[in-house]
Each structure stands twice: as C-alpha cells, then as structure tokens.
Amino acid sequence: MKFGRFSLISALWRRTQRVKSIVLAQDRDGGTKARLTQLDVPSPGRGELVVKMEACGLCGTDLEKMRGEYTASMPVLGHEAVGVVYAVGEGVNGFKEGDRVFPHHHVPCYECYYCRSGSETMCDMYRKSNIDPGGFSEYFRVPSWNVSKGGVLRLPDEMSFETGALIEPVACCLRAIRTHAKSGETVLIAGAGPVGLMHALLLEPMEVKVMLTDVSRARLDFAERMHLGLVLDAKGDVQSRVKSESQGRGADLAIIASGSKDAIIQGLTSVRKGGRVLLFGVPPKGSVLGYDISDLYNSGQQIVTSYGATDADARETIGILDSNPEFGRLITDRFPLSNFGDAVEAAASGRSMKVLISP
Secondary structure (H helix, E strand, O other), X not given: OOOOHHHHHHHHHHHHOEEEEEEEEEOOOOXXXXXXXXXXOOOOOOOOEEEEEEEEEXXXXXXXXXXXXXXXXXXXXXXXXEEEEEEEOOOOOOOOOOOEEEEOOOOOOOOOHHHHOOOHHHOXXXXXXXXXXXXXXXXXXXXXXXXXXXXXXXXXXXXXXXXHOOHHHHHHHHHHHHHHOOOOOEEEEEOOOHHHHHHHHHHHHHOOEEEEEEOOHHHHHHHHHOOOOEEEEOOOOHHHHHHHOOOOOOEEEXXXXXXXXXXXXXXXXXXXXXXXXXXXXXXXXXXXXXXOHHHHHHOOOEEEEOOOOOHHHHHHHHHHHHHOHHHHHHEEEEEEHHHHHHHHHHHHHOOOOEEEEEO
C-alpha cells in the first residue's frame, strides 16, 4: 500500500498515540468505579467509523452505572457523544473524515416483531452494540451495526457540538411525550433536573399546563427562571396543590423524571381517576414500590414506561434543537476529561443541571 507523506505520518500516529478515556473498573470491594486511563486510538474495522469526541453529556444513568445500580444495558460510560469522523473503515459509504456527527449508542434492527410493532427500543438487538470504549473518550469506535442501520446522523453546520450533545437525552424525552402526552392536558413532572426540564420544553408547543416538583431548591429556582411552569416543593402537599390547579381532578399525566420511589408515589397520588403515570427515570435495580394496588385499580389509573430513543426520534430532535435555543440554557457546567471526578460530583450534587465533558 502506498502512502503520501502526510498519510504515512497520520497512519504511524494512529498506531502509537495514546489517548485519554474514562472506563468502568472493579474496585477492591467488588464494586465499580470510573477511572481515567490511556488507550490506543481505535482503528475502524470493516463497516466501522472512528469518531473524535468533541462533547459528551453526563447522564444520570452514567452515575447509576458507577454505583452499580443500572443493569439495563452493557456497562459503558458515555452515550451522549458528538464529534468529528476521524477514520472511515472499508466498505463505509456516505461518510468521510471531517464529518460532524452524532452516533447512536444503541440501534434496533427495524425488522423484528418488536420493531414492526413500534417497540423498537425493545428489539433484542437494540442493546447489543455500543460505541467503544464509550463516549467519555477522546476517540471512540462506532460498530458496523450502528453505521449500517442508520444510527450515525450528521449535525447541521450551524449546530454547536454542545447543542449536539443534547440530542440523545432530548430524543428520549421526545419519544416518551409523543407516545404518552396529549395537547391541552395538565401534566405533573416529578423531577426538575435536566430531563424534567427537557420534558417541559418539549411540552410547551402542546399548550399543556405544566407543574414541576423537586426536593432541590436550586433546581426549582432554575425552573422558575426558565418560566417552564408552576414550581412546587416536593416536600410540601403536592397532591392538594395539583388538585387545586385542576378543578379538583388531579393531573392527567405524571411524568416521573427521577428514579426515586417517592417520586413515583407522588405521581400516583397526584393524577386524576383514569390518569397516567409515566416512568421515565430509571429506578435502581431491586426497587420495590409500596403501594396499594387496589387504589390503582379502583381509580382506573395506568402506569406506563418509556425507554431509549431511535435514530428517527433523533432526526426530529435535531430539528427541534436547531430551532429552539432554550435547550442550550440547560447546560450549566463543562469539564475536561481530566477533571471527570469533579464533573461527577457536580452532577450528583443537584447544584448543576446538564454537565458536559470535552476532551
């Protein structure tokens, strides 16, 4: 194989350069912890891409993985990554070095019973692939499955990488709202963190009445400054206040944007007869809900869930983010990979909203 001078230097650099990456590792007690390590720059196999990370959001599920509480998918940290195509594997068409992209970490097959039934995120293949070694890496590999199934999307030229890092979480919220929310309803959002406020922003065009609850005063104050709805202290009598704001009925829909069992109970006691409770936040493994099922039955209430997003959801989300700069206000903290521990502390403290990691 012949190389020009630049190509030869580039090829040698890719073989020898060590880059920073955050990975999960077992500690001495058998638990998991995140550690900063040095890895080789990945090389793309057939059908694969290597992406240079420019920004990656720190998600609540990342925190749960580090605590050993999240088991829905493989323990890879960082799934809200965007960046620039660095290397293109043999057989890949439609992408070139320098393209600005958002790669989905999970991609369905679009052919099985679940996909044909509209339950794409329940596809057996959905959770079987992931970016490698994860989004908190200076460079990561996108598997051929994700590339071939349409899971790599181009960013608009005018979209910043920071905004692009919001695509995955907003797409998850969009999928939930499209499936379960209706125009003109009263909606209680339990949890005024980043995903709670993403739900509120997506609900604005639907002319719903939004109420937000949280135990964090800082997050409630942030929601008030964004004028995203009626803000209620979760430690107060939320049920009575919700009913007083809805002619005594209760909310039509409660979105539980938290993994807290107390938030789920708050939702169940605050929705009207025949209302719905949407579990969006991920409860830790082993969570048991102490609730009288007869109350659920006699009230005709429904408990529904929403998990993940597809590339179709992400494509629609790109248009939404491109036209609404309010989502960018949710980004409050930025850290380099080398300060990952500080980023985790900020995200876990409740003082921050959306935390981004950059190289």
